[in-house]
Amino acid sequence: xxxxxxxxxxxxxxxxxDDELLELELKNIFARCxxxxxxxxxxxxxxxxxxxxxGRDSVIVTRDENAELKVLLNTCRHRxxxxxxxxxxxxxxxxxxxxxWTYANTGELRGVTYQRDVYGKDGINKAELSxxxxxxxxxxxxxxxxxxxxxxxxxxxxxxxxxxxxxxxxDKYPDGLEVVGTPVRNIIRTNWKTEGENLSGDGYHTTIxxxxxxxLGLFATEKDLVKLSDEVAPKFxxxxxxxxxxxxxxxxxxxxxxxxxHYFGYPKELWDVFDSRLSPxxxxxxxxxxxxxxxxxxxxxxxxxxxxxxxxxxxxxxxVRITVRYPINATTSEQLWFVLxxxxxxxxxxxxxxxxxxxxxxxxxxxxxxxxxxxVGISEAGVGQQSRSLPVVLEGGRDHPATPATVxxxxxxxxxxxxxxxxxxxxxxWDELMAPMYDEGSR
Amino acid sequence: xxxxxxxxxxxxxTRPHFVPPDVRAAIADFxxxxxxxxxxxxxxxxxxxxxxxFVYLVxxxxxxxxxxxxxxxxRSMLIDESKxxxxxxxxxxxxxxxxxxAWAENPPVRFRHLVTNIKAVxxxxxxxxxxxxxxxxxxxxxxxxxxxxxxRTDTLVRHDRQLFLAxxxxxxxxxLIDFPQLRIML
Numbered sequence: 001x002x003x004x005x006x007x008x009x010x011x012x013x014x015x016x017x018d019d020e021l022l023e024l025e026l027k028n029i030f031a032r033c034x035x036x037x038x039x040x041x042x043x044x045x046x047x048x049x050x051x052x053x054x055g056r057d058s059v060i061v062t063r064d065e066n067a068e069l070k071v072l073l074n075t076c077r078h079r080x081x082x083x084x085x086x087x088x089x090x091x092x093x094x095x096x097x098x099x100x101w102t103y104a105n106t107g108e109l110r111g112v113t114y115q116r117d118v119y120g121k122d123g124i125n126k127a128e129l130s131x132x133x134x135x136x137x138x139x140x141x142x143x144x145x146x147x148x149x150x151x152x153x154x155x156x157x158x159x160x161x162x163x164x165x166x167x168x169x170x171d172k173y174p175d176g177l178e179v180v181g182t183p184v185r186n187i188i189r190t191n192w193k194t195e196g197e198n199l200s201g202d203g204y205h206t207t208i209x210x211x212x213x214x215x216l217g218l219f220a221t222e223k224d225l226v227k228l229s230d231e232v233a234p235k236f237x238x239x240x241x242x243x244x245x246x247x248x249x250x251x252x253x254x255x256x257x258x259x260x261x262h263y264f265g266y267p268k269e270l271w272d273v274f275d276s277r278l279s280p281x282x283x284x285x286x287x288x289x290x291x292x293x294x295x296x297x298x299x300x301x302x303x304x305x306x307x308x309x310x311x312x313x314x315x316x317x318x319x320v321r322i323t324v325r326y327p328i329n330a331t332t333s334e335q336l337w338f339v340l341x342x343x344x345x346x347x348x349x350x351x352x353x354x355x356x357x358x359x360x361x362x363x364x365x366x367x368x369x370x371x372x373x374x375x376v377g378i379s380e381a382g383v384g385q386q387s388r389s390l391p392v393v394l395e396g397g398r399d400h401p402a403t404p405a406t407v408x409x410x411x412x413x414x415x416x417x418x419x420x421x422x423x424x425x426x427x428x429x430w431d432e433l434m435a436p437m438y439d440e441g442s443r
Numbered sequence: 444x445x446x447x448x449x450x451x452x453x454x455x456x457t458r459p460h461f462v463p464p465d466v467r468a469a470i471a472d473f474x475x476x477x478x479x480x481x482x483x484x485x486x487x488x489x490x491x492x493x494x495x496x497f498v499y500l501v502x503x504x505x506x507x508x509x510x511x512x513x514x515x516x517x518r519s520m521l522i523d524e525s526k527x528x529x530x531x532x533x534x535x536x537x538x539x540x541x542x543x544x545a546w547a548e549n550p551p552v553r554f555r556h557l558v559t560n561i562k563a564v565x566x567x568x569x570x571x572x573x574x575x576x577x578x579x580x581x582x583x584x585x586x587x588x589x590x591x592x593x594x595r596t597d598t599l600v601r602h603d604r605q606l607f608l609a610x611x612x613x614x615x616x617x618x619l620i621d622f623p624q625l626r627i628m629l
Contacts, residue, residue: 087618089508181519182505187621211544216532312527334619339519355523359532364522364625366536369547372624 009424009431011392016191017382019330026327028433029298030055032149034158036300036324037061037071039338040142041178047090047105053326053334054134054146060084061144064106065092069139071146072107073132083131087182094131107131141170142177143322161411162247162296168282169292169304169320174273175343177320180354184337184363191382192299192325192333193426194375199293199301199323201240201250201422204396209370217309218360218367220254220290224308224316228264231257236290238417239403241410246429248422249294251285254306261287265306265318267349270342281408295422297429299325303361310356317356331379337363394427396420462563462571470563470573470599473606478556481628486534490526494600494609499524501593501629504615515614521625533626552623555580558595570609571599577613583623592616593629 015021037052038061049062051074058074060083074082076096083094083103093110095102102111109126116123134146138155140163145155156163170177188195198205213219225232233255242248254264261283263271275283285292293303303321310317322338339357341350360367381387397419403409414421461467473492480489501522502515524533536545543549557578563571575595582588598610613629 085506086508087505091508182503182516183519184503184521184625185619186625187619209546212536212541212546215541216535218532311525354520355528358520358523359528362521363620364627366532366545366547366626369624369626370545373547 009394009427011394011427012388013378013382013390013392014388015382015427015430016194016379017330017388022191022327022330024434026055028436029430030327032147032152032433033298034136034138034145034147034152034155035298036143036145036296036322038144039177039179039322039340040069040139040144041176041340042088043069045090047092048088049084049091049105050088051084051086052336054148055327058082058084059134059146060094062105064104068106069137069144070106071134071137071144072103072105075132076101077109077129077131103131107133141166143170158245159247159296160243160245161241162243162245162249162294164282164410165241165249165285165292165294166296166302168278168285169302170340172274172277172282172286173270173342174277177340178343179338180341186335186337186363187328188325188333188335188372188375189331190333190372190375190379191330192327194378195323195325195335195371196295196299196301197423197426198371198375199303200248200295200426201242201293201417201419203238203240203250203252203417204419205371205374209374210367212366212370213360216366217313218307220306220308220316224314225254225256227314228254228262229256229258233257237415239409239413239415240397240400240417240419240422241294241413242422242425243411244429246297246426247295248425249292250417250419250422251292252290252417254288254290256288258288263287265316267346270345279408284407285409295426297426305356305361307356307360310359311352315352317352319353319357319361321357321361331383335363394420394424459562459564462565466565466571467561467563469606470571471561473599474558474561474573474575474597477608478558482554482556484537484551486537487530490530490534492606492608493526494607495526497526497609497611499529499611499628501613501615504618504620506618513614514616514618521615522627547624547626550584553582554627555582563599566598569601571601571606573597573599577629579622579627579629581623581627586623589622591620591622591627591629595629 035054038050042050043063046063046065046067049060052059052061060072060074062070064070074084076083078101079098081096081098083096092105093102100113104110107130109129112124134148135150137146236252236255238252240250261275263274291305295301301323306318308316320340324336326334359365397416400414400416403413403415477492502517503519503521505516507514536548558575560576563573566572577595578590578592580588580590593613593615596612599606600609
């Protein structure tokens with residue numbers, strides 16, 4: 001297998017602004033790849049459902065009466081009207097508002113109104129008119145994914161080495177994580193890829209885009225660090241991980257000299273649990289981590305973040321967030337924001353965690369609004385006739401040395417996080433998927 | 444708004460006992476003045492209009508599965524701020540030593556508050572519940588203006604014959620929010 005960094009990647013700016021390209025992405029990426037839909041905690045009981053999207057298709061994610069997860073394309077097989085109009089709820093059946101066709105939450109068509117009169121005495125073949133479902137639905141650590149492609153690899157094969165990192169983020173809690181309430185949804189005037197590229201591992205932008213966070217005390221500085229350890233190391237260190245499937249992650253470590261594992265920001269009673277649930281290499285990943293974030297190809301990102309002084313001096317918080325982007329057009333996307341909380345955790349800690357999230361990486365958080373301004377700009381400036389064909393610079397981080405194999409982190413890991421390698425990795429995978437339809441040279 | 448009650452639970456209309464016109468006029472003046480400080484980005488002065496225990500809360504809007512359930516979810520908030528967090532984090536970004544690095548707020552989005560349908564009832568001698576409709580219009584750079592609407596439920600208190608804002612709770616109408624940015628004082 002060729003390593004990601006051995007492959008040249010040239011990316012023109014039209015990738016963030018061209019509507020024709022988006023049509024091809026919908027066919028070659030969103031119709032084929034596994035996509036993150038929901039967290040199992042959002043649909044805990046039979047009948048629970050949430051409304052999500054795969055590309056531009058609305059899908060109902062539900063749990064049927066046998067407690068099995070189902071994903072149903074939200075459109076009546078009769079004349080195409082959406083069956084579900086609420087963002088979330090609980091029901092055993094979905095009835096169309098147009099002519100009353102009724103489906104069980106397994107997707108089976110159960111009732112056709114005035115069937116004999118309309119379709120004759122033999123009626124209509126209901127067995128052929130179930131709601132359409134993705135070819136495969138599967139979960140990992142409570143994360144629900146689906147794909148339309150019957151030829152798609154299994155979810156574990158699709159995720160590859162990023163599973164090990166997802167496990168460290170999502171599966172270290174004694175009673176699991178749960179999504180807190182309804183996700184915020186907003187429109188962002190940028191291409192669906194921009195935020196995911198950033199979250200894939202761009203440790204280069206942090207001190208510039210988020211410069212205002214230093215005087216506000218939200219980044220751990222010397223003043224905070226000396227209270228966390230007797231010995232403060234000279235600087236933050238980071239690593240990035242890429243996989244051939246286009247998934248990636250960045251991990252930044254607090255500059256502290258420490259004995260044993262320190263899961264800063266978590267209640268102490270969870271530290272021992274993490275030690276028992278994580279492998280030694282995963283413990284090394286999570287201990288003293290200031291921030292870890294990554295992207296699962298194509299449109300899901302996650303972040304686990306330690307932020308200081310979020311609700312007053314020395315009130316530090318840690319939180320786990322998931323975001324997904326749905327394309328509307330090449331320069332407009334819908335983003336969903338999920339904050340997760342460990343089940344059964346102390347309510348005061350949970351509140352501080354949520355405040356930390358809202359004030360930094362929440363939809364109104366100051367990190368996010370500064371990031372978004374950059375993402376919007378990429379699409380805004382990418383529509384020009386001159387600018388669209390310009391390449392972007394994605395050479396960053398080529399000299400970062402491979403992390404010693406003895407560290408035991410899977411995937412292609414390097415020491416260094418001021419990099420563009422995770423974005424190169426995303427676009428190398430994008431090139432592979434788009435290759436049959438898209439030849440940049442001919443456009 | 445409060446969610447409508449289901450059929451069979453209807454109650455006869457009870458008219459709220461609104462405050463007398465002079466109190467209402469003082470409240471309307473207060474809200475107009477307060478909104479103008481926000482529109483003018485005089486945030487550090489605006490802070491002097493709120494109590495030390497002030498909270499600003501915006502629950503996440505949603506389309507519920509029943510018209511008898513609220514169109515918001517307070518388990519997950521969009522905004523949850525205190526006087527401390529607004530002063531030390533939110534408004535601090537507009538200070539001269541920081542604003543050049545507060546990218547999303549430089550150039551700042553131009554905000555315009557329209558506050559209407561003010562209804563005030565006295566909770567105690569010193570405490571009022573004031574409901575109003577708010578439309579916030581935001582204009583980013585050369586973009587066309589965007590707007591967002593909602594209902595405020597404010598708690599106002601009187602100290603030394605002056606009004607102060609003690610709590611602001613805003614429920615939004617838009618579920619898929621389309622606004623220049625979501626760091627918004629509604």
